[in-house]
Amino acid sequence: MAQEELSPDGTAVALRDGWDGVVADWSADKQAFSVPWGKAMMWIFLLSDTFIFSCFLTGYMTVRISTTEPWPIPSEVFALNLFGQDIPLILIAIMTFILISSSGTMAMAVNFGYARERKKVAILMVITALFGASFVGMQVFEWSKLIEEGVRPWSNPMGAAQFGSSFFMITGFHGLHVSVGVIYLLTVAFKVNRGDYEERGYEIVEITGLYWHFVDLVWVFIFALFYLW
Amino acid sequence: MAYVAIADREAELHEPKTFIGKYIWSQDHKVIAIQYSLIAIGVGLVALVLSGMMRLQLAFPNEFAFIDPHNYYQFVTMHGMIMVIYLLTALFLGGFGNYLIPLMCGARDMVFPYMNMLSVWVYLLSVIILMASFFVPGGPTGAGWTLYPPQAIMEGTPGSDGGIVLMLVSLVVFIVAFTMGGLNYVTTVLQARCRGMTLMRMPLSVWGIFIATILGLLAFPALLVSGIMMAFDKLLGTSFFMPAMISVGEPNAYDGGTPVLFQHLFWFFGHPEVYIVALPAFGMVSDILSAHARKNIFGYRMMVWAIVAIGALSFVVWAHHMYVSGMNPYFGFFFATTTLIIAVPTAIKVYNWVLTLWQGNIRLTVPMLFAIGFIFTFTHGGLTGLFLGNVAVDMPLSDTYFVVGHFHMVMGVSPVLVLMAAIYHWYPKVTGRMLDETLGKLHFWLTFLGTYSIYLPMHYLGFLGVPRRYFATGVTEFIPESVQSVNVGITVAALIVAAVQVVFLFNLFWSYFRGKPAGHNPWECTTLEWQTPQTPPVHGNWGKELPVVYRWAYDYSVPGAVDDFIPQNKPNDETTGEPHETGDAEGLHS
Numbered sequence: 001m002a003q004e005e006l007s008p009d010g011t012a013v014a015l016r017d018g019w020d021g022v023v024a025d026w027s028a029d030k031q032a033f034s035v036p037w038g039k040a041m042m043w044i045f046l047l048s049d050t051f052i053f054s055c056f057l058t059g060y061m062t063v064r065i066s067t068t069e070p071w072p073i074p075s076e077v078f079a080l081n082l083f084g085q086d087i088p089l090i091l092i093a094i095m096t097f098i099l100i101s102s103s104g105t106m107a108m109a110v111n112f113g114y115a116r117e118r119k120k121v122a123i124l125m126v127i128t129a130l131f132g133a134s135f136v137g138m139q140v141f142e143w144s145k146l147i148e149e150g151v152r153p154w155s156n157p158m159g160a161a162q163f164g165s166s167f168f169m170i171t172g173f174h175g176l177h178v179s180v181g182v183i184y185l186l187t188v189a190f191k192v193n194r195g196d197y198e199e200r201g202y203e204i205v206e207i208t209g210l211y212w213h214f215v216d217l218v219w220v221f222i223f224a225l226f227y228l229w
Numbered sequence: 230m231a232y233v234a235i236a237d238r239e240a241e242l243h244e245p246k247t248f249i250g251k252y253i254w255s256q257d258h259k260v261i262a263i264q265y266s267l268i269a270i271g272v273g274l275v276a277l278v279l280s281g282m283m284r285l286q287l288a289f290p291n292e293f294a295f296i297d298p299h300n301y302y303q304f305v306t307m308h309g310m311i312m313v314i315y316l317l318t319a320l321f322l323g324g325f326g327n328y329l330i331p332l333m334c335g336a337r338d339m340v341f342p343y344m345n346m347l348s349v350w351v352y353l354l355s356v357i358i359l360m361a362s363f364f365v366p367g368g369p370t371g372a373g374w375t376l377y378p379p380q381a382i383m384e385g386t387p388g389s390d391g392g393i394v395l396m397l398v399s400l401v402v403f404i405v406a407f408t409m410g411g412l413n414y415v416t417t418v419l420q421a422r423c424r425g426m427t428l429m430r431m432p433l434s435v436w437g438i439f440i441a442t443i444l445g446l447l448a449f450p451a452l453l454v455s456g457i458m459m460a461f462d463k464l465l466g467t468s469f470f471m472p473a474m475i476s477v478g479e480p481n482a483y484d485g486g487t488p489v490l491f492q493h494l495f496w497f498f499g500h501p502e503v504y505i506v507a508l509p510a511f512g513m514v515s516d517i518l519s520a521h522a523r524k525n526i527f528g529y530r531m532m533v534w535a536i537v538a539i540g541a542l543s544f545v546v547w548a549h550h551m552y553v554s555g556m557n558p559y560f561g562f563f564f565a566t567t568t569l570i571i572a573v574p575t576a577i578k579v580y581n582w583v584l585t586l587w588q589g590n591i592r593l594t595v596p597m598l599f600a601i602g603f604i605f606t607f608t609h610g611g612l613t614g615l616f617l618g619n620v621a622v623d624m625p626l627s628d629t630y631f632v633v634g635h636f637h638m639v640m641g642v643s644p645v646l647v648l649m650a651a652i653y654h655w656y657p658k659v660t661g662r663m664l665d666e667t668l669g670k671l672h673f674w675l676t677f678l679g680t681y682s683i684y685l686p687m688h689y690l691g692f693l694g695v696p697r698r699y700f701a702t703g704v705t706e707f708i709p710e711s712v713q714s715v716n717v718g719i720t721v722a723a724l725i726v727a728a729v730q731v732v733f734l735f736n737l738f739w740s741y742f743r744g745k746p747a748g749h750n751p752w753e754c755t756t757l758e759w760q761t762p763q764t765p766p767v768h769g770n771w772g773k774e775l776p777v778v779y780r781w782a783y784d785y786s787v788p789g790a791v792d793d794f795i796p797q798n799k800p801n802d803e804t805t806g807e808p809h810e811t812g813d814a815e816g817l818h819s
Binding site: 052 | 340341408411412413415416419420421422423424425426427428429430446447448449450451453454455457458461465466467468469482484485486487490493494497778
């Protein structure tokens with residue numbers, strides 16, 4: 001039983017060196033993370049959400065390797081016929097580029113938030129939201145193209161039925177996240193513009209940004225595991 | 230953010246004005262805790278009645294016209310699911326977590342009270358959806374609480390139409406509710422402790438609830454995903470879990486799915502779920518044992534690290550539920566090893582509980598009786614777990630009553646005994662009145678002895694090879710006739726235990742109006758929740774000033790001190806005893 005005596009007057013003693021100091025500091029009687037409560041909570045939520053997407057992707061990989069039907073070749077399925085020739089993955093490339101650009105504008109919004117330039121914050125957040133909305137729009141186009149080609153959640157003319165199931169489920173769940181993010185961005189942008197955060201500070205912009213970057217990061221994994229594999 | 234902001238954000242505390250704001254749409258963590266508890270106990274009673282029906286069928290097969298095989302499976306399924314998720318998870322985390330975390334950490338409320346309020350109402354919605362499945366055509370699902378596909382959604386399984394869909398929807402809604410609450414619990418513990426409350430001074434109850442909530446936030450995603458995928462298999466005709474099969478002479482509409490994937494996802498949730506239920510129980514029983522034995526908890530640091538270790542290990546043992554599912558044998562080897570390793574921190578905890586009692590000044594109050602009862606049932610259930618953790622022993626026992634006896638002992642009876650102990654222990658703080666002691670002792674002895682007479686014989690039935698899940702065993706070569714008499718005995722005990730819970734409910738109700746006034750600290754405890762200026766604590770918990778903590782939570786019978794307990798918020802110069810510290814004195818940022 002490791003017990004140590006507190007100095008008689010109960011005052012603090014200097015921090016220890018090395019790992020002991022890290023542990024003592026982290027478990028001390030202060031906020032475990034020196035960030036606002038909302039930001040800490042967003043981080044924890046994103047950790048939980050990471051597990052959701054990991055389970056989705058693990059499930060997708062499992063059904064992909066266990067199905068006996070051939071798996072369609074993504075670069076052919078997701079090719080677009082532009083200017084008379086098939087360009088593989090061109091739509092996905094544009095979508096990915098847009099989403100990553102939106103992370104850039106989001107980061108700029110966070111920066112201007114701490115600089116307290118609220119008009120710029122609001123404008124950049126609206127631009128981010130527009131990028132997000134155009135991403136969802138292109139996803140709708142991609143979905144409708146696949147549906148026209150006969151891909152359904154329960155069947156797929158090009159081979160394994162699980163292709164359609166996994167595709168619609170995972171991109172759908174991600175698209176839902178993007179859509180929610182767009183609404184979230186617009187709400188916060190509106191309130192920023194109204195000046196709601198002048199007193200409380202602009203941490204909320206960064207919290208929104210955390211969520212947005214997360215959605216972006218998840219897309220990279222979906223892109224790699226679904227379209228490039 | 231500045232240090233002074235800790236635990237105190239009075240500006241954001243919403244002050245309820247109306248009756249509805251105070252008791253219905255309340256954002257006060259204490260009211261939310263009571264709402265959670267009442268809903269959980271209510272739905273738990275439904276599950277209790279269902280178990281009674283199952284026992285009636287097993288003891289008196291075909292005597293009751295209203296129990297046919299379909300109903301029986303529906304009772305089994307709903308009993309299991311309700312007890313594990315809607316009662317135990319909700320009551321431990323939503324009920325006690327909500328009540329105890331802010332009070333024990335010295336906070337005014339949860340960090341986001343509005344979200345906390347949403348959590349309880351979404352939880353109620355999930356319960357309503359679940360209960361609605363009793364009233365749809367075909368009734369609730371009868372797939373077993375594990376909901377294994379393919380049978381869960383195949384025609385022929387009871388409730389394979391509306392029942393399973395409502396079950397999955399209800400689970401998804403529950404997970405949303407849990408996430409909203411869980412984020413609050415974790416953030417409150419991390420960010421909103423009062424001055425002096427280092428992590429290593431927190432009562433073990435908070436530690437248990439804290440780690441269990443983290444487990445929940447990381448484990449429920451797997452259930453969410455498997456629920457969504459199974460709902461798609463059912464509603465859209467996808468084939469995630471459904472292989473091509475011949476069903477009633479016809480090929481089914483599915484192709485190429487893998488049922489074992491569901492089992493992996495389900496148990497990746499399911500095993501941490503065991504500890505989501507067990508860790509808060511571990512924590513709360515530690516505090517109750519220490520307080521009523523008037524002794525500090527033995528090995529506080531080890532107790533904390535054991536909770537953390539069990540939480541971490543619980544994510545790498547899940548496939549020990551699947552030894553009979555047809556896995557690669559090397560998996561069995563790996564998961565048997567991790568399963569046996571998890572017994573080490575668990576055993577440390579049991580030893581420490583016993584050593585806490587050793588030479589204590591034990592007060593055999595009702596909460597103490599339940600807590601000691603827990604040590605018995607948990608040791609018992611834990612030991613049979615060692616049997617089942619080994620692949621070779623699990624194979625013949627897996628589908629028998631041995632398993633039923635094991636998990637009811639370890640995660641049914643044990644957490645429930647702690648819940649009872651906790652209700653008897655904290656009821657005076659919640660209501661300001663004591664529960665009746667005579668009724669409490671009657672409740673304890675009948676429950677404790679009753680549960681032993683229910684589950685101990687089940688282990689014997691399991692060794693005989695009596696299969697679980699069967700509606701009726703009929704006449705077989707290997708099951709002697711005496712099994713039937715054992716079954717009758719078990720059922721009689723089960724009905725007595727169920728009946729005595731009515732006494733408990735009566736006690737809760739009666740004492741609320743007529744119980745002995747409790748005073749602010751009837752058990753003479755050290756932890757912060759007993760030091761509130763008012764009992765029951767009012768909105769905001771602490772009046773104008775937040776408490777300041779000077780010591781760990783277990784300063785009982787300190788040599789030389791005036792009283793045999795020193796509250797956590799008592800400064801050192803007000804006691805003549807030596808202050809006890811558990812390290813980290815350097816970490817104080819005062």
